[in-house]
Amino acid sequence: MDNDQDEVFTTRGLTRLYRMGEVTIRALQGVDLALYRGELAVMLGASGSGKSTLLNILGGLDSPSDGEVHYRDRAGQVHDLTRATQRQLTRFRRHHVGFVFQFYNLISSLTARENVAIVTDISHDPMPPEAALALVGLAERLDHFPSQLSGGEQQRVAIARAVAKQPDVLLCDEPTGALDFRTGIRVLEVLEHVNRETGTTVAIITHNEVIGEMADRIIRLRDGRVDEIHANARRRPPGELRW
Template identity: 80%
Template sequence: MDAGREVVFATRGLTRLYRMGEVSIQALQGVDLELYRGELIVMLGASGSGKSTLLNIMGGLDLASEGTVRYIDRDQRDQDLTHASRRELTRFRRQHVGFVFQFYNLISSLTARENVAIVTDIARDPMTPEAALGLVGLEGRLDHFPSQLSGGEQQRVAIARAIAKRPDVLLCDEPTGALDFRTGIRVLEVLEEINRTIGTTVAIITHNEVIGEMADRVIRLRDGRVDEIRANAERRPAAELRW
């Protein structure tokens, strides 16, 4: 643990076991990890390494089989998510966490503005949909439907929806996985800008090694364990990445 930095997530001995009939799959095996406030993390690993399971447990979408996971908010209130009820996890997600996935999950019958408003209507202290879409460079596309937007624009609407409630943490699972290189870089630039200007802790899951160059730290998972944690001496701007 870095004594000079505020911890936002801390896991100890985190284990996740899935049972499928008589078969048991151990997705996580005793993960000890801290995420720090305001940093940009990239989690690397092959398919099946446990990175999505780890992200889902930290985000309150799944529960650990063993071990603990704690979330510490900006007021230093410590919340143990390990045995939280479904209602408590729903409140935690609503108040503190934004999610971005590989597929955009936009409602096709709603405009970009209306897709973001779904979140702002239930958040405690939200941005306006217009402000959130402006942050991702879509102020000119407010009233366009998903079918009228490119894949990269749809992903940016999804990011705007995630950040509109001003989450402390943004958890991104393969956010560029369905995008071409140029569009993927634009999406990474948006995530980089959100981290830098708003101070949101951003964790990006990817199998793409190069994306790790834009992170403060790279966490590599292998077979459900943390295999390596590496701090970058200097973050490479997303615009300079090449793969």
């Protein structure tokens, strides 16, 4: 995976500072990193290690204080996200990136199908909501409201909503953080399935070391820096994970 053409994201010297009164917090300190097309990467680190900040910058939700972020689309065109305008970042998020967060952010008055359709209605070449929900194993729950779904099912609707626009990259921030072990495994199985079946690059950030066993690569962050990158010889299926 060392071919530049396979790089979806490349960062160089990525730094993010937050100022809180007299105090400066160094969330990221010179991060050099690449994410590759079609891989499943897990970013591990304790709270405060910088992993959420890094994910937000990659997804165009935040901007670095210094350094560069480049994104290569499927056509091979490279986009400099560091110098992008807010309008360009909005277009980037809308058409190229899917987000999955710890909390599902579903609209309670809409069915599963309608929650997914919110995204497909504004996308260039979306997957039908029904196909996206079938991909995450919810073909029989299309017309259920969030209150009629379990926490794991709601998270799978959130994943369906993210993948329905057929993004190049799926960025997941603690996607199992609010779930019990069994339900979390099911959600991880869905993310692995999306990665395998659609070729979408999937990046998962978590503090849970065991989840790293299902990744192509483990990227370990500590104190705002990349501490270690480790390639797995064999991805372990989520059903084999134990924590």
